[in-house]
Amino acid sequence: MHHLDEIIKWVIYRYTGLSKVQITVSIIILTLLTISLLCWLFTEKLKDFGLNFFTELLGVIVTIAVIQNIIDRQKRLNYLPLNIAIYRDIHSFISNFISLWETVYDASVSEERPTQLSEFFCPESFNKMARFDLSKQANVLHKTSWFTHFEDSRVNLEEQCSKLLDKYVTHLDPKVYGYIHSILGNFLDKMKFINNIHKLDIQLEMPRQTYLGVYLFNLQKTDFADINHLINWCETNRTELQTKGQLKLPQVALSTFRMLPPYAAMTDKEIQAQNKRFKDWQEAQNDSPNRHVDNIFT
Known part of the structure; x- marks a missing residue:
């Protein structure tokens, strides 16, 4: 849960000041996260699919977060x-x-x-x-x-x-x-x-x-x-x-x-x-x- 909190904080932070395209992508990702979470927790037939999709999506978000932080850090050093x-x-x-x-x-x-x-x-x-x-x-x-x-x-x-x-x-x-x-x-x-x-x-x-x-x-x-x-x-x-x-x-x-x-x-x-x-x-x-x-x- 601690990692999930950090991810949510990062998503909120990144949402601030984004372009329209970035905001749209963020909304889509959050929507997919919500759908996969609901499938995992509240349906029997789609439980496994929801869990797998949710974890895969979290993995993608974590990867993006790590890469973006590296880019931001390098940009700060360059400037x-x-x-x-x-x-x-x-x-x-x-x-x-x-x-x-x-x-x-x-x-x-x-x-x-x-x-x-x-x-x-x-x-x-x-x-x-x-x-x-x-x-x-x-x-x-x-x-x-x-x-x-x-x-x-x-x-x-x-x-x-x-x-x-x-x-x-x-x-x-x-x-x-x-x-x-x-x-x-x-x-x-x-x-x-x-x-x-x-x-x-x-x-x-x-x-x-x-x-x-x-x-x-x-x-x-x-x-x-x-x-x-x-x-x-x-x-x-x-x-x-x-x-x-x-x-x-x-x-x-x-x-x-x-x-x-x-x-x-x-x-x-x-x-x-x-x-x-x-x-x-x-x-x-x-x-x-x-x-x-x-x-x-x-």
């Missing part, structure tokens, strides 16, 4: 180098993504970073980064503001994301493809909002506040969920690939040391001053008979 390449490219993208936000956190929050990535990529952690001053100089070799460096980093991440989708469109697991596509269309797209508004502010000479909370106010829990799903996939896939390939792959993880002191954190007084300056500017625009811009951002 191992490709799957390792996919993991490395996704790891590179998500690590760069994590690194950017680690830097922002360290530069704007005095308390220690969460130890778990799921606790880092959540609304609570990003709310703490709200006072990050994008007008401060970024900690990079060439002298530039965080406004510019943030956009450069976003463009690089977007290019990485797009290349992943194009390069592995026929090989990525549909769920993983969905996570990456969602990050590209949601989180990274909302990051682009920062540069778009900043360029418009310069053009209109608008004294908008420069702290991050003014720009990334529209992040949703689902945006963080996509990132955490992709991180979880990386960890699960890494373990599996290391076991199969007998090699060590880099892990997706937060840094264990603090990158920066919170030099870019705006104080409450600075935030209040910027809020007042922007409000005064808006009121002046409303009072001006020749104002050149409406209250688009109120």
